[in-house]
Amino acid sequence: MSELIEIATLQLKFLQSKETTGGSIDLFEMTLQPNARMPIPHYHESWDETIYGLSGVSTWRVDGQDIDLSPGETVFIKRGIVHGFTNRSDGPSTCLCMLSPGVLGPQYFREIAALMAAGAPDPARMKETMLRHGLVPVAG
Template structure:
């Protein structure tokens, strides 16, 4: 009887964030590590900060789990506060958004399934921000389309 080869991907909490710039995201287990099964990211957003505006994805679901602070999530109809330990799942095609309406930093996990290469979306956004590059409206439309994000 042959057993499968052992394969464990490790990312220690002490490892530096994978996203350049302000420490707002850490790639815990991106799709490139999970064979595309899921992508797990830790996200941090400051007090009273806008997050992602209303949008949807055609080819993957997105879930949120609040670790600290409070996260306000839009479900396509209304905004609802989520606190430590709360979980929200957004199915493929589900309109959603998030922001921090609270007075403290919110830290939460985002799970993408399947594990599409969502890390490219975040690294490209960081590169645009860090270089000061200004995209035209058409370039933004192409950017979001390439990353399966339909903004409303």
């Protein structure tokens, strides 16, 4: 399995999903272009997330603390912890993301990509999509 999903300045390459692992994990490589970010801080109700830096440097805001993620380093985000990310560097940054258990899958990202491709996304539709897939947006 290898599916590529592009969302504005983010690129996700799904390697495994809840469908291929029987719900054990979701695993994808994420590339953030310079100034790419998760625009809405959020938390997950039903899964933990482990991020492993592959190239470049991304910054993860986890529970109010900024953590720079370089190649070979990890960040663990326990379910219920508010987080987001950005690439403040001049070059792309790539990381490997593992969600455990695998309950999200690529469908959420496909839907967000479609909303973004339609122009300026409607905040209410973005929030509804996030909530439907188990991501809880938090005011920044």
